[in-house]
Amino acid sequence: MNPxxxxxxxxxxxxxxxxxPTAGHQRRCTCRTSFIVSHRHRGVRKHWxxxxxxxxxxxxxxxxxxxxxxxxxxRDCEAKRVHKDIRTxxxxxxxxxxxxxxxxxxxxxxxxxxYALATPRSRHKLPSQRKLSAAQxxxxxxxxxxxxxxxxxxxxxxxxxxxxxxxGCTLKDVxxxxxxxxxxxxxxxxxxxxxxxxQSRQSENPSFFYDIQLDAEDQITNxxxxxxxxxxxxxxxxxxxSFDTTYRTNKNCRSFAPFVGFNHHRQTVIFGAALLYxxxxxxxxxxxKTFLKAMCGKKPKTIFTDQDAAMAKAISMVLPDSYHRxxxxxxxxxxxxxxxxxxxxxxxxxxxxxxxxYDYEYEDEFLNAWESIxxxxxxxxxxxxxxxx
Numbered sequence: 001m002n003p004x005x006x007x008x009x010x011x012x013x014x015x016x017x018x019x020x021p022t023a024g025h026q027r028r029c030t031c032r033t034s035f036i037v038s039h040r041h042r043g044v045r046k047h048w049x050x051x052x053x054x055x056x057x058x059x060x061x062x063x064x065x066x067x068x069x070x071x072x073x074x075r076d077c078e079a080k081r082v083h084k085d086i087r088t089x090x091x092x093x094x095x096x097x098x099x100x101x102x103x104x105x106x107x108x109x110x111x112x113x114x115y116a117l118a119t120p121r122s123r124h125k126l127p128s129q130r131k132l133s134a135a136q137x138x139x140x141x142x143x144x145x146x147x148x149x150x151x152x153x154x155x156x157x158x159x160x161x162x163x164x165x166x167x168g169c170t171l172k173d174v175x176x177x178x179x180x181x182x183x184x185x186x187x188x189x190x191x192x193x194x195x196x197x198x199q200s201r202q203s204e205n206p207s208f209f210y211d212i213q214l215d216a217e218d219q220i221t222n223x224x225x226x227x228x229x230x231x232x233x234x235x236x237x238x239x240x241x242s243f244d245t246t247y248r249t250n251k252n253c254r255s256f257a258p259f260v261g262f263n264h265h266r267q268t269v270i271f272g273a274a275l276l277y278x279x280x281x282x283x284x285x286x287x288x289k290t291f292l293k294a295m296c297g298k299k300p301k302t303i304f305t306d307q308d309a310a311m312a313k314a315i316s317m318v319l320p321d322s323y324h325r326x327x328x329x330x331x332x333x334x335x336x337x338x339x340x341x342x343x344x345x346x347x348x349x350x351x352x353x354x355x356x357x358y359d360y361e362y363e364d365e366f367l368n369a370w371e372s373i374x375x376x377x378x379x380x381x382x383x384x385x386x387x388x389x
Contacts, residue, residue, distance in 0.1 A: 061097040066090040066113060067127055088115050124165040132169045132177055140174055141181065150174050179215055179277065198225060207231060209294040213286050222283055224290045226272035234271040234295050237261050241271060241300040242327060245279055245308070255279055259291060271295070284314035292318070306330035307388075328357060331388075338384035342377045349377055 052058040069092070072085040095108040118126060132140075136157065143153045154171045158164045198210040207228035215221050226234075240261055247256040255278075259271040272291055276283050292299060302323040305311050307330065315324050335343075335353065342349045352373050360366040370389060379385045 059098065061095060064094045066092040068115060069093070090114050121165060124167070125170055130169050130173055132173055136169065137177060140177060144178055150178065179221070180219065201227065211290045211293070221277040222274060222286060224272060224274040224287060224294070226294045230271050231295060233263065233269045235298070237263050237269060238271060238295065238298060239301045242304040244306070245276065257287065279308065279310055281310040281313040284311050285318055288314055288318040307334055331357070339379065339382060342379060346377055352376070
C-alpha cells in the first residue's frame, strides 16, 4: 500500500502478517497495514506527511502514531461541544521513509503503549477499525427508506457477518451516516429561503423568535420558531400546553411539533412550532429549552403529551416542576394498539375505559373503577396497563 493511500482497511490482495514492523522493515505495500494490524487492539492515526517539493505528490516520509498520542489542546474560547479527552500521551509510533529505489522503509518504530489493550470484543469500536463501506452505506439507506429502524438495521448487518465486532462500524456510525445524508439532501435553496424568511420576519418585528440546531457537520437538524402573537398568547394562556409530534409534513418525514393551548373562548392557539429531525430525548431536550428561551423562561404548569418515552425523559429534565399528563386522544389510540384484544373480546371495554377517564371526579371512585376494569377484563398482567397507572 502506498503511504499516500489514506484508507485504513486492508485490501484483500495484500498478504499481511500479524508480526509488527521493525526499523529497516522493507515492504513496498504493507508497512502501514502491518502497523495497523499489529495495533488492531488500539487505534492508529496519521500524524504528519512530508511530500516532495518537486511535484507535491510523491510522499517522502510519513509518521503514524497511536490515536492516544499527545494531549488535548486547551482552547481559550468555549467550545460548542465538549468532548472527553481520551489521550494519554502514548509514544507508540512508526515513521516510514522513501528510499532512492522507490521503496519505503520503516526508519523508526516504537511499539510500547502506555495504556491497556482494548479487548477483542471492544476493539472494533476504535476509530482506526471503524469505516462504513460504500456497500454498507447503500444497504443502510435502502433499509432506512423501507422504514426499518436503525437498531434493527445494525442487528441485521451484525448477523450477516457473525457478530457486531465484524461489521466494521458501530450503531452510532449508522446513525451519523443517515443524519448526514438527510441533512445534505436539504437543498441549499430551501435552507437559504427558510433562514431568509426568519431573518426578514425578525427585522420587521424583533419579537419574532427562531432558533436552529446544527449537527457535528454544521447541517440543519431541528428548527423552532414563534412570532410575537404566539409569545403574547403564551403569556396569557400558557398555563396548560399540549405538545404533539403526530404530523409528518414533507417527503423527508420530519416531525412537525406544535405547542398548542386554549384561549378564554376555548379557541385553539399556537404558542410555537418546530420541525424535528428525529424524536430522541436529545432533540426534545433542545426543543423544550429553546421553547422556554423564547417564552422568557416561563414554564407551563401542565403539559399534555402522548406516551413517548423520549419525550417524557426530556420533560423530566427540562420541566421537572410541570405536571406531565397524557392526552386522552393518544391514550385511546395507544389502547387500541396495546390492548386490542380487550376491545375485541368485550363490547363494554371501550365504555368502561371511557367512563373511568371522564366520569369520576374523586380519587377513590377512580381507583375503584380502575381496579374493576383490570379484574373484569383480565388485564392485571398486561404491561401497558401496568405502566399506564
